[in-house]
Amino acid sequence: MTSARARTGRPRSAEADRAILDATRAALVELGWGKLTMGDVAARAGVAKTTLYRRWAGKNELVVDAVAALFDEHLDLPDLGSLAADIESVVLRFAALLERPETKTALMAVVAESTRDEALRVRIRCAIVDRQKRLVLLGRERAQARGELPLEEDATAAARNADLIFDVIAGAVVHRALVSGQSVDEEWARGFTALLVGGLAGV
Amino acid sequence: MTSARARTGRPRSAEADRAILDATRAALVELGWGKLTMGDVAARAGVAKTTLYRRWAGKNELVVDAVAALFDEHLDLPDLGSLAADIESVVLRFAALLERPETKTALMAVVAESTRDEALRVRIRCAIVDRQKRLVLLGRERAQARGELPLEEDATAAARNADLIFDVIAGAVVHRALVSGQSVDEEWARGFTALLVGGLAGV
Amino acid sequence: MTSARARTGRPRSAEADRAILDATRAALVELGWGKLTMGDVAARAGVAKTTLYRRWAGKNELVVDAVAALFDEHLDLPDLGSLAADIESVVLRFAALLERPETKTALMAVVAESTRDEALRVRIRCAIVDRQKRLVLLGRERAQARGELPLEEDATAAARNADLIFDVIAGAVVHRALVSGQSVDEEWARGFTALLVGGLAGV
Amino acid sequence: MTSARARTGRPRSAEADRAILDATRAALVELGWGKLTMGDVAARAGVAKTTLYRRWAGKNELVVDAVAALFDEHLDLPDLGSLAADIESVVLRFAALLERPETKTALMAVVAESTRDEALRVRIRCAIVDRQKRLVLLGRERAQARGELPLEEDATAAARNADLIFDVIAGAVVHRALVSGQSVDEEWARGFTALLVGGLAGV
DNA sequence: AAGTAATCGAGACGGTACGTCGTGTCTTACA
DNA sequence: TGTAAGACACGACGTACCGTCTCGATTACTT
Numbered sequence: 001m002t003s004a005r006a007r008t009g010r011p012r013s014a015e016a017d018r019a020i021l022d023a024t025r026a027a028l029v030e031l032g033w034g035k036l037t038m039g040d041v042a043a044r045a046g047v048a049k050t051t052l053y054r055r056w057a058g059k060n061e062l063v064v065d066a067v068a069a070l071f072d073e074h075l076d077l078p079d080l081g082s083l084a085a086d087i088e089s090v091v092l093r094f095a096a097l098l099e100r101p102e103t104k105t106a107l108m109a110v111v112a113e114s115t116r117d118e119a120l121r122v123r124i125r126c127a128i129v130d131r132q133k134r135l136v137l138l139g140r141e142r143a144q145a146r147g148e149l150p151l152e153e154d155a156t157a158a159a160r161n162a163d164l165i166f167d168v169i170a171g172a173v174v175h176r177a178l179v180s181g182q183s184v185d186e187e188w189a190r191g192f193t194a195l196l197v198g199g200l201a202g203v
Numbered sequence: 204m205t206s207a208r209a210r211t212g213r214p215r216s217a218e219a220d221r222a223i224l225d226a227t228r229a230a231l232v233e234l235g236w237g238k239l240t241m242g243d244v245a246a247r248a249g250v251a252k253t254t255l256y257r258r259w260a261g262k263n264e265l266v267v268d269a270v271a272a273l274f275d276e277h278l279d280l281p282d283l284g285s286l287a288a289d290i291e292s293v294v295l296r297f298a299a300l301l302e303r304p305e306t307k308t309a310l311m312a313v314v315a316e317s318t319r320d321e322a323l324r325v326r327i328r329c330a331i332v333d334r335q336k337r338l339v340l341l342g343r344e345r346a347q348a349r350g351e352l353p354l355e356e357d358a359t360a361a362a363r364n365a366d367l368i369f370d371v372i373a374g375a376v377v378h379r380a381l382v383s384g385q386s387v388d389e390e391w392a393r394g395f396t397a398l399l400v401g402g403l404a405g406v
Numbered sequence: 407m408t409s410a411r412a413r414t415g416r417p418r419s420a421e422a423d424r425a426i427l428d429a430t431r432a433a434l435v436e437l438g439w440g441k442l443t444m445g446d447v448a449a450r451a452g453v454a455k456t457t458l459y460r461r462w463a464g465k466n467e468l469v470v471d472a473v474a475a476l477f478d479e480h481l482d483l484p485d486l487g488s489l490a491a492d493i494e495s496v497v498l499r500f501a502a503l504l505e506r507p508e509t510k511t512a513l514m515a516v517v518a519e520s521t522r523d524e525a526l527r528v529r530i531r532c533a534i535v536d537r538q539k540r541l542v543l544l545g546r547e548r549a550q551a552r553g554e555l556p557l558e559e560d561a562t563a564a565a566r567n568a569d570l571i572f573d574v575i576a577g578a579v580v581h582r583a584l585v586s587g588q589s590v591d592e593e594w595a596r597g598f599t600a601l602l603v604g605g606l607a608g609v
Numbered sequence: 610m611t612s613a614r615a616r617t618g619r620p621r622s623a624e625a626d627r628a629i630l631d632a633t634r635a636a637l638v639e640l641g642w643g644k645l646t647m648g649d650v651a652a653r654a655g656v657a658k659t660t661l662y663r664r665w666a667g668k669n670e671l672v673v674d675a676v677a678a679l680f681d682e683h684l685d686l687p688d689l690g691s692l693a694a695d696i697e698s699v700v701l702r703f704a705a706l707l708e709r710p711e712t713k714t715a716l717m718a719v720v721a722e723s724t725r726d727e728a729l730r731v732r733i734r735c736a737i738v739d740r741q742k743r744l745v746l747l748g749r750e751r752a753q754a755r756g757e758l759p760l761e762e763d764a765t766a767a768a769r770n771a772d773l774i775f776d777v778i779a780g781a782v783v784h785r786a787l788v789s790g791q792s793v794d795e796e797w798a799r800g801f802t803a804l805l806v807g808g809l810a811g812v
Numbered sequence: 813a814a815g816t817a818a819t820c821g822a823g824a825c826g827g828t829a830c831g832t833c834g835t836g837t838c839t840t841a842c843a
Numbered sequence: 844t845g846t847a848a849g850a851c852a853c854g855a856c857g858t859a860c861c862g863t864c865t866c867g868a869t870t871a872c873t874t
Contacts, residue, residue, distance in 0.1 A: 115381065196371075555809060574780075
């Protein structure tokens with residue numbers, strides 16, 4: 001049921017959609033957000049610009065759609081037996097995702113654009129942020145089951161806490177990788193985990 | 204020794220430099236990163252485009268320098284008597300800086316560009332990242348003087364540690380404010396400080 | 407057969423062509439060759455600069471085409487009954503054309519440029535020189551019909567002769583008007599015609 | 610008497626003047642009028658732009674001065690025994706002068722510029738046109754002495770006639786060489802001379 | 813000698829135009 | 844109706860010259 005009016009005329013080519021999104025990702029890798037142009041994407045996809053604009057309103061929406069799929073490969077969390085091991089593992093997996101050229105370049109660009117575009121902000125939150133937050137919840141549950149962390153009594157505080165931990169983990173990794181521009185290796189992951197678990201005072 | 208060949212010819216106008224950076228910040232506020240153009244900045248500064256390009260290679264480098272000044276200006280670390288108070292204070296100041304329209308819109312954009320541009324990456328590191336690391340060093344020194352933190356014996360480890368702490372603090376604030384898109388208020392700052400100082404286990 | 411590939415895409419606007427050439431002539435009158443700019447012509451024609459560059463490689467070629475149309479329009483050769491009258495008439499018409507501000511200022515300028523630019527030289531020859539040679543051919547034909555001039559037997563010599571006569575007439579008028587800087591009036595035209603028809607010895 | 614105020618201060622370098630004019634001619638040959646720039650001339654001459662502008666107001670005046678000297682190498686007229694031989698000879702000499710790249714490109718450019726600049730027009734007339742007119746007078750005198758041409762009774766008509774002949778000769782050669790863009794060789798010179806002496810009717 | 817005043821080189825300055833590129837819309841002919 | 848091709852108006856790009864200016868460093872003629 002794609003709407004009542006879609007019954008007449010030539011139907012849109014589904015192949016074109018795929019070709020365009022593929023071309024967008026390829027262009028993103030080769031050129032980065034700044035040099036990516038609609039005309040270039042159209043040419044790569046073997047498609048007229050018209051076709052492109054008929055489906056997406058502009059560069060922003062196109063790139064977000066093209067990139068969103070990448071984050072759908074969910075980061076899973078195998079139980080490694082201890083809180084520290086679980087954290088280290090998720091940090092390294094997240095870092096590996098950020099190392100991929102198409103995500104690296106696109107993530108910050110889309111975030112930058114979202115500061116000016118409410119709809120985009122919501123889209124990012126749904127497609128990327130919230131989706132990964134469950135990892136924090138799952139890790140905490142396991143640690144509590146192991147007795148490494150105390151049970152939370154207040155549900156609101158628990159949620160607030162999970163948000164906080166998520167921002168700390170994701171933020172530290174992103175900042176290290178993209179702003180400081182240094183690699184997130186095992187050594188760094190160990191140091192970070194130690195700090196997160198034990199705190200500044202816990203040395 | 205500002206270079207051997209700079210003794211001849213008319214010297215560059217220091218006033219122009221100032222006017223350009225001011226104009227850049229103003230344009231950033233009014234138009235945002237996306238609509239900001241070199242020509243517009245030049246016009247606002249009452250300066251020829253040539254003058255602008257003689258000093259900066261493009262929009263990216265210009266904006267980095269313009270924004271870097273804000274960091275220098277707005278981030279300092281008054282001694283509030285305890286490690287926790289110092290951290291809370293710097294977190295809130297940093298968050299306030301990120302709320303300003305000229306930083307909010309520009310910071311992520313240049314970071315995004317920097318994933319494809321080594322020179323830009325270096326410039327960001329020098330002009331912003333490395334300069335603000337002083338806050339971490341200063342805070343740690345004070346905490347050590349107060350006896351809140353132990354002295355570091357290994358200088359390399361100490362430096363690595365400072366980098367880590369910087370990424371955690373800056374990353375968490377940026378992620379909360381720009382990616383998660385939620386406000387960094389006093390309550391969040393208190394929670395974050397507690398986590399950082401005491402760790403997950405330190406409840 | 408206007409070319410094989412011209413069947414697809416939106417066809418070029420014929421109206422734009424007209425508007426651009428008109429605007430060029432107007433700008434030439436108001437500003438002269440030196441101050442005429444492509445941007446200004448585009449603006450006058452209500453056309454984007456791109457549209458202009460899609461059709462002409464630059465100022466030179468544009469002006470040649472704009473001026474060539476004037477030659478076509480203003481030079482013809484009504485049959486005045488005698489060779490002398492025909493020559494006098496074409497001399498005066500040509501002089502009047504050279505007096506117009508759009509031709510006066512532009513013609514020598516493009517000729518000057520053409521000394522360094524083979525393509526431009528060819529364009530001038532096709533668009534202006536060769537087209538006006540028809541006047542010589544027509545005049546000679548009529549004079550032969552009237553019995554004023556003998557018939558040519560050798561076709562090659564006839565062509566060479568027409569070229570020579572054209573250079574003499576056009577050259578003398580241009581030199582008088584633009585180099586010597588004196589007016590081409592009826593008296594001069596009469597004197598010139600007498601010289602051309604009768605020769606130095608023909609007194 | 611170079612004026613009252615020129616007595617003190619460092620005198621202008623005569624060497625610079627020479628270097629600049631040489632550089633201008635060289636640039637004219639290499640680049641043509643259109644691509645010649647003040648900055649380039651200054652660089653070739655090993656001189657600062659300031660020095661150049663202190664002596665000439667702009668490109669026009671500079672080039673006219675640089676080129677004027679070339680026309681001073683006067684075209685002489687050896688007596689070859691007949692009017693036709695004298696004309697042929699002067700035509701070929703004039704053509705040779707126009708073949709030189711520095712004159713070819715500069716002459717038309719300066720003439721074009723003169724359509725907008727009265728002072729320049731006067732300067733050209735004095736430095737170039739009038740100077741060569743004496744060749745016509747000399748040739749006519751000789752032809753009259755030989756009995757090839759009748760004596761003129763009316764002095765005014767004689768002067769008018771000389772002007773006319775000059776425009777015809779110079780104009781035809783310039784038009785053939787620069788506008789039609791074909792070479793002025795011996796064959797053309799012979800044909801032209803025959804036409805000039807005998808007229809269209811004199812075949 | 814010391815002073816004065818115009819020159820010199822270098823190169824930055826505010827402008828203006830350049831010719832190119834990307835955007836998003838439009839107009840064709842064809843499917 | 845969709846589509847490929849490509850022209851269109853718009854506006855920014857980064858560069859090139861223009862002619863002027865500000866420097867410090869030479870030259871000459873004064874006193």
